[in-house]
Amino acid sequence: MRKLEGKVAFLTGAGAGIAKATALAFVAEGAKVAIIELNEEVGLAAEKQITELGGQAIFIKTDVTDDNGMRLAVEKTIAHFGQLNLIFNCAGGSLQEDVPVHEMDLAIWHRTVSLNLLHPFLSCKYAIPHLLKAGGGSIINVTSHMGLMGSLKPAYAASKGGIISFTKTLAAQYALHGIRANAIAPGSIRTERQLKRYGATPEMNAEKMTPAIRERQLTHKNYPFSVGEPENIATIAVFLASDDSRMLTGTTIAADGGRSSYLKLYDGE
Numbered sequence: 001m002r003k004l005e006g007k008v009a010f011l012t013g014a015g016a017g018i019a020k021a022t023a024l025a026f027v028a029e030g031a032k033v034a035i036i037e038l039n040e041e042v043g044l045a046a047e048k049q050i051t052e053l054g055g056q057a058i059f060i061k062t063d064v065t066d067d068n069g070m071r072l073a074v075e076k077t078i079a080h081f082g083q084l085n086l087i088f089n090c091a092g093g094s095l096q097e098d099v100p101v102h103e104m105d106l107a108i109w110h111r112t113v114s115l116n117l118l119h120p121f122l123s124c125k126y127a128i129p130h131l132l133k134a135g136g137g138s139i140i141n142v143t144s145h146m147g148l149m150g151s152l153k154p155a156y157a158a159s160k161g162g163i164i165s166f167t168k169t170l171a172a173q174y175a176l177h178g179i180r181a182n183a184i185a186p187g188s189i190r191t192e193r194q195l196k197r198y199g200a201t202p203e204m205n206a207e208k209m210t211p212a213i214r215e216r217q218l219t220h221k222n223y224p225f226s227v228g229e230p231e232n233i234a235t236i237a238v239f240l241a242s243d244d245s246r247m248l249t250g251t252t253i254a255a256d257g258g259r260s261s262y263l264k265l266y267d268g269e
Contacts, residue, residue, distance in 0.1 A: 001030075004241060005029070005030030007031045007032070008085050009033045009087070010033075010127055011090065012119060016039075016042050019091070020035075021233065025238050027055035028055075029238055034057070034081070035059045036060055058076070064091045070122040073126075087124065087127050088241075091119055104154070104155065115159075131174075141166065141183045142163075142184050143161075143185045147185060149259070171249040180249035183253070186256060190230070228255065236253055
């Protein structure tokens with residue numbers, strides 16, 4: 001039997017990157033998925049890909065920072081699938097304007113914290129009642145290695161650090177109800193957005209990338225086990241969503257190639 005057979009998952013940001021890879025992995029293990037995504041083009045494409053593979057998916061266009069929008073997204077998921085068992089909160093990001101604290105515009109702080117920290121709160125606020133009704137479930141929040149070690153982007157690091165504390169709180173509050181809550185802290189992952197940022201494409205391997213990309217993003221210099229793929233995080237998410245991880249709650253798995261353990265493992269030799 002597949003590990004997530006009969007389960008329904010609610011995944012934010014699932015039109016691309018880590019969350020899309022996770023949606024595909026969940027479906028491969030028997031789950032039905034709700035793709036919560038603001039970008040209609042990628043959301044519909046993800047839904048189509050999953051259905052063409054024989055899975056069950058629904059795309060729901062939603063701004064994850066909007067209170068009413070998230071409430072409606074959960075309601076549409078329930079109306080379509082009839083239940084909810086898994087939450088995967090992955091939507092998020094940082095802004096170029098996330099500058100030193102004394103120079104930061106308040107709007108940038110609010111936008112970053114809303115996207116990274118308000119969004120999983122709203123997701124859980126409206127989805128947890130259905131996990132309670134189902135007799136339990138699993139919540140997986142995606143944070144960042146920067147939430148573990150800090151960053152030169154204060155709003156991003158603070159919001160990602162907040163996710164870790166929020167996850168521990170969820171674990172404590174709902175343990176007696178059969179709901180587990182854990183977090184994944186990825187390091188550098190070769191998502192479409194990351195590759196575009198450095199002028200690369202998903203088809204490029206390390207040898208074909210420019211020196212700037214290799215130096216800043218895709219070498220072993222700061223990541224002793226190299227840069228990850230979205231599927232590497234999806235594998236961890238399947239583990240946390242399934243009964244294989246029934247002894248884990250309140251944990252954060254640092255899936256960052258060792259970056260949070262070593263600020264700079266190699267000195268260029």
